Amino acid sequence: MSAPTSFDEFLDGLWRQNPIFVMVLGMCPTLAVTVSAVNAISMGLATTFVLGTSCLLVSLLRHSIPKQVRIASYIVIIATFVTVVDYAIQAISLDLYEALGAYIKLIVANCILLGRAEAHAAKNPPLPATLNAIGMGLGFTLGLLAIGCVREMLGAGKLFGISLFGAHFQPWVVMVLPPGGFFVLAFWLILFAAFRHINGRRNAQLGEVQS
């Protein structure tokens, strides 16, 4: 009985409550670091790691953290793991570290993290809390990747640094500039809204047929 529900928790973040396309949270890194697919995926995975570990810890400590100081405690926990990720990325690739800039440190201020800790991890046992957090993290990664791929393809004619269209490709300069982030995000939001709309209508029709 617990297995499907845990899986549901996992799917929630990945799809039904996708942090970017459904909840529209964490817009700051979404717009800022999605210039290329590599940046997007590393930012997403870093956030996933912090989400998973901090939610696990918050869930384990949920009975011992006093209610009055819970926010501060969550922030300390999140900040700890952000520092870990910050040093880890710096050690793995300095180029990537410089490309992501301040946004790695700013994971600590990402509303998805505090939101998950407060709304889910603090009320659930470790396993579902971690699964939900990782699902959210992967959903976030998916969203960043979707935006990053489009921006890199149009803005540089590449995907993951590999040239797609040959040397004569005309890059769309606007796509690597901040407005490009807004355009592509809006495009995906419209697509998801349309998808949900069609799905909702189909479900409503199915419901009518059954009743």
Place this chain on the structure above:
Amino acid sequence: MSMELRTSPHQHSGRDVPVIMRNVVYSLLPICAFSVWQYGLSAAALIVTVTLACLAAERINNRISGAGNTLSDWSAAITGVLLALTLPPAFPLWMGAVAGFAAIWLGKSLFGGLGQNPFNPALIGRAFVQAAFPTAISTWAPAFAAHRFGEFIPSSLAAPFMAPPDIASWVRQQGVDAFTGATPLARWKFENITPPAMDFLTGHVTASAGETSAILILLCGLYLAARKFLDWRIPVAVLGSAMLLAWAFHLAQPDRYPAPLFVLLSGGLMLGAWFMATDMATSPVTPRGIWLYGALIGILTVVIRYFGGLTEGVMYAILIANAAGPLLDQFNQPRILGGKRDKS
């Protein structure tokens, strides 16, 4: 007996959106014809491509939204023609199509269609391609090239998503003497050279497809104004404020700032003042608001031209004024007949 209750106005002039829009298209035709005569096949293909892209975008949007067919109100066609006239004649056709789709989707459909859009859709399209393809949009072709009716400017036919080829070698073959590849505004800004005013009337200047002949635009605009299809106060306010400000600068430092006539005739100011700023959906409706709106466009244009990094400022001036329009209306509500003179 049945009674019908209606609010004013009770009398209808018989002018609906399609009639007005169709007349605007008619008035744009001479400008298009002059542009084709100047730049040949490339300009013709650009105007047709951009207009078709706008119509296609509108049609697709009609399909998705389930609303009726809005092609017949001619507004998408106007957006297309106007947008094409603001682009350089050597602009690659595929980029023109991108501009057309951006104009309709970003500029109009997203806001809810004709009448709901706060910004002029044609200028949104141009702003988009200006940000996306800054090199192509500042690559100019010479007017009256020798073989302009026999062949395209090579950059027009660049394959979709591919960079346009360099047109310098093509320009040399055309027997055009002394082509600098810079607009009069750029030459003034960077070299302090202003061409004689006569060049602007005959179209012997480097410019976007539809902004070369100030006098032709003026005549077409006057036709619309005379038939009351546009509010004459807007172009008067735009051109008047631009001229006054330019005149003041010219008086203060004649060797640094050009004569007011140059400011009026060069670049897109004429086309913008008569055909873009007067867009009914995006301009204010209160009398004082209209004057302020026009003056804002004129002043911003001169300020951007003189002190900005860009050589031409009409597009951004109109877009900024579009954004300020509702606010200007709000602050300039006319006093209702019989109302208190001063509320505040």
